[in-house]
Amino acid sequence: MNAELKLFALGTAGVTLVLAALLVIVYGAETGPVLQALAARTPLLLSGSPDFSRFEGGFAANIVISIWAMAIAAVAGTALGVGMISQSSLVRTPSFLLMNVLRNSPWLVVLYAMLYLLPFEIALFGTVFSFSPMIKAVIGLALPVTANVAEVFRGGVEAVPTGQWESARSLGYRRLQILHRVVVPQAIQFMTPNLMTTYAMLFIGTSLVVVTGADDVLSVARTVIASDGAQYATAIYLYVLFLFFIFCFPIAILTRWLEQRVRVRQ
């Protein structure tokens, strides 16, 4: 953990210093008042409410959206990944095609498409479910991430020696049973670092949900800039950069550490 800890300290301190230096360069003598304005707007940017009374908007919304999207993508991606390693080409080919289409589509376009593709509300068994911008954002982000999860799943399964498959088959297991009981439990350690990278990518991608009208940190930032004046724009975007960095960087470091451990064990 030592090298990673060093990198963590260097990265956190260095990036904070760089962002602070940029703030001072841009604002010069006005840095003090700008910092005060930022501090006053912090609750709004973090939680979407002026006094931390609820956590439905701002940076909290980004975290909620990313967790839901990852949960959906994990389930759908595993299913797609199982399809991609199927023995029947009738299942395998469409799965591969779907994975490639989803992986090569820009997230922004998928989000826009979901905005128009999904209805405002849907009546199911007498109850009306309404698709809020938040739900559309979650579905729009989950789609491309599904492809990434499927690739990670396939890579993890392929990293398990084929001997494991053969011996499990000779013990009388069926294909899905082998996957579930023998291969995936061993593949999980190869998959974990890649899944974490996927999550970090997804979290970075949540900045795009601004186009669906969800109440995310960038939407709040734009509202604040519109109300407080364009002179604060640079400071607020610097602050948002800092927020994303502080959330994603520890994940990146942890990923690297786990990768090292997996490599050593092999």
Place this chain on the structure above:
Amino acid sequence: MTLDFSWLLDPLYQTWLLRGIGTTILLSLLGMVLMFAIGIAGAACLHLKLRFLQSPVTIFVELFRNTPPLVQLFFLYFMLSEIGLTLTDPVTGGRIPLFTGFTCVVLSLGLYNGAIAVEIIRSGLLAVPAQTVEGARSLGYSRLQTFRYVELPIGLRMSIPPMTSNIVSLIKTSSQAVLVAVADIMYGATQIMLETFRNLEVMLLIWVIYLVIASLAVLVVRRIAALFRIPGYGS
């Protein structure tokens, strides 16, 4: 639900779309040039263990890799106009901003994907066999010459597979240009949507166009990879 694509026959919309495709491709190409420049320079600093550059490069890579390119784009767009860098137009004598939306998009694409490219190229350099490097050294090449003539050419080839997904990511990310009003293909699409209200159809078409561009890019990279293949490495 019926899909209506009759608006595609309108020559005006066709020009918008084609021009948009041109801008998107230009953005992506310029972004790629910057990405490679940053990637190679950064990887060289880390690989050659340049004492005073190592920490700044690491900080740069971690900053740009762990933050959203969209926020980087907005930040660049607003900061550069805040600083107010302008050029004097030699023709009209008027002052034009040095950093237009287009420049900011190229910069943000180059910075974000360049930061990722640094790591990719560096791991490519690490994959160069140590014996090859030793051989070059024993032939009398200096450290820099070894890097320039032996390690970099082999390392870049080693890094082609992960670089392909980075290039696709760059092309996909270029769709953000529309959010700072650069007339790329998404911009053309929003214009058409405003006039025809065929939102879903336009978005589906744009989706397909991006898929085609990204797939073409993958094909081109595959050709390049085949051309520069090192016999005996890979399949």
